[in-house]
Amino acid sequence: MEELRPDDPCVIGPYRVLARLGAGGMGRVYLARSAGGRTVAVKTVRGELAQQEEFRTRFAREVRAARKVGGPWTAPVLDADMEGSVPWVATGYVPGLSLEHVVGRSFGPLPEDTLRGLGSGLAQALDTIHGAGVVHRDLKPSNVLLAVDGPRVVDFGIARAWDTAPGEAVTRTGAVIGSPGFMAPEQVRGGEVAPASDIFCLGAVLAYAATGRPPFGSVQAGLHALLYRVVEEEPDLAGIPEWLAHVVRDCLAKSPEQRPSVADVLNVCGPFTGQDWLPRQLTAELARLSGQLLDLDGPGPESGSRSPRHDEGSPAASEASAPDTAGPASAPAAGPTAADATTAAGAPTSSRPGGAGRFHRRVVVPAAALAVAAASAAGLWFLGPLPGTGGDGGGGGNGGAGGAASDDPDDAPLPRAYLGSWKSVIKGGPALVRLTVGENRGGQPAVTYLLVHTHTLCQGTSRLRDVGDTRVLLEDATATRSVPADDCPPPADQSLRLGDDGELVWTVRGKPRTLRRADDTGPVDDAFLGTWKATGKGGASGGALRVTVRRGSVGAAVARLRFDGEDGRRCEMEDVLVAQDESHLAFGPMDVDRSRSDEGCEAGAAHTYVRRGTDRMRLVFADDTEPAVTLVRTRR
Incomplete structure (x- = not known):
């Protein structure tokens, strides 16, 4: 200065x-x-x-x-x-x-x-x-x-x-x-x-x-x-x-x-x-x-000062x-x-390079190429309604937090038993719920949620409201990613409690969901990394499909897809990893990232990559509308 x-x-x-x-x-x-x-x-x-x-x-x-x-x-x-x-x-x-x-x-x-x-x-x-x-x-x-x-x-x-x-x-x-x-x-x-x-x-x-x-x-x-x-x-x-x-x-x-x-x-x-x-x-x-x-010395210009122009x-x-x-x-x-004189707390953590809602028009990608699917053989998907995205609502199911709560939630420590990654499947079809509970520091969001259905993916965060002896109350849920855009109203009336068998019970609008410790939070196995392409036309409806898998963990966009149609269309999508094991990578619906087509591109369904040996894998459709696509590795 x-x-x-x-x-x-x-x-x-x-x-x-x-x-x-x-x-x-x-x-x-x-x-x-x-x-x-x-x-x-x-x-x-x-x-x-x-x-x-x-x-x-x-x-x-x-x-x-x-x-x-x-x-x-x-x-x-x-x-x-x-x-x-x-x-x-x-x-x-x-x-x-x-x-x-x-x-x-x-x-x-x-x-x-x-x-x-x-x-x-x-x-x-x-x-x-x-x-x-x-x-x-x-x-x-x-x-x-x-x-x-x-x-x-x-x-x-x-x-x-x-x-x-x-x-x-x-x-x-x-x-x-x-x-x-x-x-x-x-x-x-x-x-x-x-x-x-x-x-x-x-x-x-x-x-x-x-x-x-x-x-x-x-x-x-x-x-x-x-x-x-x-x-x-x-x-x-x-x-x-x-x-x-x-x-x-x-x-x-x-x-x-x-x-x-x-x-x-x-x-x-x-x-x-x-x-x-x-x-x-x-x-x-x-x-x-x-x-x-x-x-x-800094009093501003007095009223009646000159019009908003540089002092010419x-x-x-x-x-x-x-x-x-x-x-x-x-x-x-x-x-x-x-720099902005605002607090850094609560900034969104969406990973989409263009951010939620950048494309106001939904576009169509060949279904066989991008309307891909979940692997029931992996045991990762089960159907059910997503908490906090509508439904019966039934308010007031949280009850009060037992015992004395912190006067200042920004300083209230969460018991260590709550911390970590949790996931749950909902019986009946392809849906998945994941929570990551972190230490409560400086007013940052204490919980990150990931909700996946066949054609919907919602990510967001929630802040701590109160910590009691038997229950944690959450508030200020903020959606950070929505596929399709604007389809993910944040969950309301949330609470957490620990179950008798070490599980975590997440209640949203009076409806409880039971989650257990997640053991698949590590980075993507090296065997999946690299660039892959569909063999032949591989179901890509007369075009070429290429997939790039990067290093990353559950909740991150670790895969990117590009479809080049014979008619000159190009659609670029990105995939958020939602679950994994040594032979499967499960993803939610693909998010439209870029489109170089007047017609545009539309997000596909939830899907899974299944390893088939060293340099081959299959892309399997969640909604069973199209046959699987075979991919071969072109570069590690």
Whole structure:
């Protein structure tokens, strides 16, 4: 944070300017305060760039894309002026330090607890960004802020809506946009940039946080050499803790289709706990920065002040500069940076690269290729109504929590007997219920649920309400994934209790479900990993079907399917693993991820992959509408 200079504006739009935060290739960033007392970061564009119509159009497009993104893990766009003589955009602010400054200048590689929190928060940030239909495209250490209540992803200077038509691309022809060393191979080549590109950047950022160095080296040895290593060579992962190394390696896969989802990263890092996630010396430094902020004189513009425009009377009206919106952004090396001043608790953990509900139109995939199925031979599926998704409702079945409950549920410990993974089958057909009960820390969701039926998959979280001697009450259920979209109202009136034989009883709207300890929570067996394709036309209705299985655990989207029809259609789907054993992987209905067809693609039914030897497996349909498909491995 720097003092204002004579050429800096006093007012930008409705915001009173307090201090400088930093500068980049195309603009300056100011700390400012609104009339209501909210502290914001305001980015202004250099005057000569503001005179270029192409730049104004691009800047306005970027702001529109960033406006779509919200949530506790990013810096929200609060206000903007695209029409004034000097365009500006205001985002939320919180005192924090950039990951680049912390690792590269003041602290060094992060400890494991901080790495877990960083990976969890960044994965959830990307889930929010991608769920808004946006690709960040410049996730790097200087664009990651470490705050007391969690990491933030900031600076959407080169982000754009990832489904932008080729003719609407925001970059100039031949331009490569991003930051060397933290760009995906397809980005270096100038190819299509999609959510998987941000996953590559996430892997590079986590490698840097764990080791203090970029995984492909620095630009000091030459830009072209660095970009060649990104595209062609393996990353240097020496020194990364073993539990993190494998997911970082997967994130840095050269092929976008081989990279994991945000849910895979979350499965490794765990939920963000929020408390004591930073080393003490960093927490103390952040407290000092917060104190500096309170010392600033900051009453907002008085009523009757000028209209919401940059102070055009100041010299900064023609000379102000802001973070680069068409090239590598340069965040402040130290001191507070823009970020959302909201709590990190309760962020969604959906793993879908595009987020729930991104496609408003359901599309049709050949049924033989994608309307796939469960394996009754595996004994994984039984039919029944899903709790919390309608039905008789019957309220009031929870009763009261026996004994004294905690006055503050955020601090109430759950008995260890509740913790862990549980699953239950419901007799009568293909349905499955799974719960994961975790420690209650910092107000984070205590329970993650997964409900599967033949044509429905629901994932979500619930928070702790009360802990009693014999019963735990839950509240604030939030759906994080719904297949089909919007088909999963969160379960209501929930409680947990332990049964006499060690089982867990989950009651929803008065209807109890008995669950037992799950023994299939580990990662997918290596025998399933790799890329597979249907033999011949394999039931793919005149097209080609390809399946890629990645490393991951139950609850994560570990498989991706692509169908290319002879009529030019392409449908891309992803699969959430719901149960497994050594010879079966059971999945819920496939989730539409991308469609390159006017007709679109529709999610298929629940299904199972059954191993048949070393390099063959069968895709079996849950609803028995189509014959099974034989798949052969093409790459490990």
